Structure formats: C-alpha cells, structure tokens
Amino acid sequence: MNMMVPAIEGELRRQARVARRLGSPFVASVLEAGHRQLDRAPRTAALIQGWPRDPSASALAMRFNAALHALARRGELAELRALYAREHDDYDGAIGDALSASDAFIAGWMQDTPQTNEVGRAAAIGAALMAARLRFGLPFELLELGSSCGLNLNLARYGYDLGGVIAGEAHSPVQVVPLWTGPAPLPAPIDVVSARGVDLNPLDPGDLATRERLLSYVWADQPGRARRLERALDLALRHPPRIDRADAASWLAQRLEEPQAAGRCRVVFHSMVLQYLTAEDRQSVLYAIRTAGARATEERPLAWISFEWTPTRSEVHLSLTTWPSGETKRLATCHAYGNWIEWRG
Numbered sequence: 001m002n003m004m005v006p007a008i009e010g011e012l013r014r015q016a017r018v019a020r021r022l023g024s025p026f027v028a029s030v031l032e033a034g035h036r037q038l039d040r041a042p043r044t045a046a047l048i049q050g051w052p053r054d055p056s057a058s059a060l061a062m063r064f065n066a067a068l069h070a071l072a073r074r075g076e077l078a079e080l081r082a083l084y085a086r087e088h089d090d091y092d093g094a095i096g097d098a099l100s101a102s103d104a105f106i107a108g109w110m111q112d113t114p115q116t117n118e119v120g121r122a123a124a125i126g127a128a129l130m131a132a133r134l135r136f137g138l139p140f141e142l143l144e145l146g147s148s149c150g151l152n153l154n155l156a157r158y159g160y161d162l163g164g165v166i167a168g169e170a171h172s173p174v175q176v177v178p179l180w181t182g183p184a185p186l187p188a189p190i191d192v193v194s195a196r197g198v199d200l201n202p203l204d205p206g207d208l209a210t211r212e213r214l215l216s217y218v219w220a221d222q223p224g225r226a227r228r229l230e231r232a233l234d235l236a237l238r239h240p241p242r243i244d245r246a247d248a249a250s251w252l253a254q255r256l257e258e259p260q261a262a263g264r265c266r267v268v269f270h271s272m273v274l275q276y277l278t279a280e281d282r283q284s285v286l287y288a289i290r291t292a293g294a295r296a297t298e299e300r301p302l303a304w305i306s307f308e309w310t311p312t313r314s315e316v317h318l319s320l321t322t323w324p325s326g327e328t329k330r331l332a333t334c335h336a337y338g339n340w341i342e343w344r345g
Contacts, residue, residue: 011048012038015061019219022336026221027065029091034064037096041103047110056313057275059114062217067109068095070216071102084220113276115203115210116217117148119232120225120338121271122155123176124307124318127162127343128331129155129267130188132303135322138265139191140303143255145248145285146273147197149205149214150241151232156192157239158232163343173231178335182343193264195242198251202243205236225337248277249284256292262299266292271307272336293323307334 016031038045044064051060071077072084083094099106129140144153159172163180165187203210211233218226244251252268260266268289274282289304296302304321318332318341333342 011055012061012064014056015065019065023339024219024221027219030065030068030095030220031061033091033095034068034099037092037099040096041099041106043103043107044099044110047107059275060110062116063110063112063114064106065219066114066213066217067106068098069218069220070109070212071098071105072220073212073216077101113201114217115148115213116272116337117151117203117214117229118225118271118337119151119158119174119228120176120178121307121334122152122158123160123162123178123338124332124334124341125152125269125271125305126155126158126160126167126176126190127185127341128269128303128305128318128320129190130162130167130185131320131329131331131345132265132267132305132322133188133191134186136265136298136301136303138263138301139193140265140267141193141260142195142197143252143266143268144195144197145252145268145270146276147199147202147241147243149203149210149233149236150197150199150243151205151229151236152271153195153197153241153243154232154235154239156190156195157235162341172235174228174235176228176338178338179340180343181340182332183345185343185345196255197241197243198246198248199243200245200247202245205233205240247281248273249281249288252285253288256288260300265301265303267303267305269305269307272309274306274308289321293321293326296323298324309336 012031012035016028020028072080075081077098079094080098082088157169157172158174158176159169160167161177163184165184168190215226218229293302302323306319309316316334316336317330318334319330321328332344
C-alpha cells in the first residue's frame with residue numbers, strides 16, 4: 001500500500017466511526033474501503049495528504065463520500081452502481097475500481113465546499129423559534145448565514161412533529177419528524193414575516209447539477225432524507241428563497257444595522273456554518289450579533305439560534321440567545337443532520 005496512506009488514514013477511519021455511530025453502516029463501510037484502496041487514486045490521496053486546513057472541520061471525508069455517491073448515482077461504473085443498489089457487498093472491489101477509474105473526478109469534486117443543505121435541521125431551528133415566540137410573542141424576520149440553496153429559509157412552509165407537538169404547515173409536502181427524547185416543546189406558531197440569507201455561492205434549486213450535488217451529499221442508506229430533500233427543492237421552485245451572494249461577516253453587520261420594525265423579533269440563525277469560517281470572520285460574526293443585541297429592546301428583540309458542533313466535535317448543540325436580556329439557553333443536543341433531538345427546553 002502507498003506509504004502516504006498511514007498519514008491520512010485517521011480522517012477516513014475517524015469519520016467511518018462517526019457515520020456508524022450516527023446510524024449509517026453503509027457510509028462507514030464505504031469510507032473504510034476507501035482508506036484501504038486509496039493508493040489506487042494517487043491524485044485524491046495527494047489532495048488529502050496535503051490538505052491545508054483542519055480535515056475534520058473541512059468535512060474532508062464527507063467530500064470523499066459524496067464524490068463516490070455522485071459516481072454511483074451516474075451509473076457509469078457498473079460495480080459501484082450495483083454496490084449502492086445493495087446487489088453485492090464487495091466494497092473493496094467496487095470502491096477500488098472507482099478510485100482507479102475516476103481519480104481526477106473525485107479529487108476535483110473534493111475541492112469544492114460541501115453542500116449539505118439539510119432540511120432535517122429545520123426541526124431544531126423551528127423548535128428554537130417556538131421558544132423565542134413564547135418569550136416575545138412576536139413574528140420573526142429571519143437572517144440565515146451559509147444558506148446554500150436556501151431550503152431552511154422556507155422552514156415556516158414545512159410541517160413538523162416535535163415529540164407529538166404538531167407545528168408549521170400541516171399539509172406541507174415537506175414533513176420533518178425527528179426522533180424526539182426529553183419533554184415536548186411548548187406549542188407556539190412559527191410565524192415568519194421575512195427570510196433572507198447569505199452565501200458565498202448561492203445555489204439554484206432549479207439547476208439539475210445543483211440538485212444532483214445536494215443529493216449526493218445525502219448518505220446513500222438514508223433514502224427518506226433524499227426524498228424529503230427533493231420535495232424541499234421542488235417547494236423552493238414555487239417559493240424561491242432570497243439569498244445574497246456575499247461573505248457572512250460583512251453581510252450580517254450590514255443587515256443588523258438596518259432599521260428593525262417594532263413588533264418583530266429579528267433572528268440570526270446558522271447550522272453547521274461556523275466551522276467553515278476563518279477565525280477572524282467568526283469573531284466578526286459574534287461581534288455583530290452582540291453589538292446588535294446591546295441595542296435590542298422588548299419591542300425590537302434579537303434572537304440568535306446556533307446549531308453547531310462543540311469545539312471537540314463530540315456533540316451538536318442547539319442554543320438560543322435572546323436580547324435585551326442576553327440570556328443563553330442550550331435547548332438540545334442533536335443529531336448532526338437532525339434525525340434525532342434530545343430536548344432540554
């Protein structure tokens with residue numbers, strides 16, 4: 001085996017353990033086979049070996065996994081297609097051949113930022129909005145960082161079952177039902193007056209290549225997630241999200257400086273975004289939020305909803321900070337894609 005593999009095996013194997021723990025044995029097996037067969041793709045191996053940033057924060061293994069899923073969805077490599085269709089379980093054979101045949105494609109795919117506009121996270125964000133609604137009793141104007149395709153800007157158009165509490169749009173084609181533990185949230189409307197997001201590269205839900213890229217990032221043994229994503233993309237064609245092309249830090253500072261109407265709660269939210277920002281931009285984002293919080297009043301409150309990994313990447317925490325009090329509550333521990341929520345309230 002190529003001598004560079006021992007230096008990079010940690011990330012693929014580490015993420016394989018994470019995938020298995022998160023309920024995806026298929027993805028875990030793909031990553032493990034990818035580790036064993038990586039010497040058959042020298043360009044991809046060199047890319048991983050020389051990655052200039054934290055490979056975990058960059059979701060490097062998930063880029064690798066999505067590239068293979070994209071190849072399988074194309075159906076051009078018969079053994080890879082058959083593996084993903086569960087027609088055989090020769091992971092090493094199919095993955096090894098795919099690495100050899102498509103090294104340039106995989107390496108090229110991995111250099112683009114991951115696109116996981118996960119609709120399942122909307123349940124956690126929606127539950128946090130319900131908590132903010134109970135606190136202030138006001139409708140929301142939403143500001144999202146890292147919107148990608150903007151699917152979660154449409155979260156008020158989705159339906160939810162949150163531990164038996166029904167919320168959102170009951171007849172929506174997009175229904176989000178996470179496994180819920182802990183007390184049920186107190187019912188409250190998810191009433192959104194306006195929603196606007198930002199992304200360095202906003203995605204078009206009507207673009208076929210964009211849809212395929214998003215679907216490739218869905219884990220292949222979770223078809224329910226893929227069906228829900230397709231419905232959310234279709235809904236976005238009917239209700240296009242408003243997304244600005246800009247960097248998050250400067251955009252947020254500008255939005256928070258704009259006048260806020262009385263009787264509305266302004267909400268900044270993000271899910272799995274902070275890890276992709278530079279340290280300087282993270283500090284700028286936090287400064288802009290806290291500065292705006294210092295100006296907040298009961299008539300013009302501010303809420304900040306964060307759905308992010310802990311610094312050790314051991315858990316995903318959902319937190320809510322509200323101003324003018326500045327109080328922060330950790331509402332829940334969540335599955336990274338929103339499949340389950342351990343609610344603390």
